[in-house]
Amino acid sequence: MSRILIVEDEAHLADGLRFNLEAEGYEVALAETGEQGLEMIRDAQPRFDLLVLDVMLPGLDGFEVAVRLRTDGQFLPILMLTARGRPSDVLAGFEAGADDYLPKPFELSILLARLRGLLRRSQWRQTPPAADVFEFAGRRIDFEKLELTAGDRALRLTAMEAGLLRYLIRHQGRTVSRKMILDEVWDVHEDTDTRAIDNFIARLRKHIEDEPARPRYLLTVRGIGYRFVASPE
């Protein structure tokens, strides 16, 4: 049975969620604040399998909770509940280490589908991985471990960085527009400030380029988007 922690300060919403998730056979615990949630995750025996995390909380907000968990080396999947119409929340959530998000208010059936997807993916992650590795120019990206190795330097990628990198690599040699990235990588359909994407690209360049200011692999296609090239001329 999967164990789910819900961090949500609105009691009626938290209770309703618990009722419905228990009806689906999950074991559910509730926390009203981020601080309490962090403590419960640290002390949990056995561990939680998934965290449903509201963004708007008294005290620590959801972003901060996610960052602290990831900093502590806690990698349980996080489904973040964001305010509708705030794509910036979605991007901030992913940046903080969330795995998926759902704008409030949401349909229960959608929440359940997202939870199942996240739990399936994390179970799959615990089984011996099929090689999910891409190598280019002396770099090695392990999408399973979310790890990038370049020479003797290794760093951890966020799920969001890895997702974007994977998408660019899958389309290598072709130009990918900012809108494609929003639609297909992050599932954000509202018009949003595409500078958020540019910030992510800048981070990826720091990871993979020798000279981030003069990229050779992750190229800007002016006015459109980006193109990944594994072996530049």
Ligand code: CA
């Ligand atoms: Ca709230």
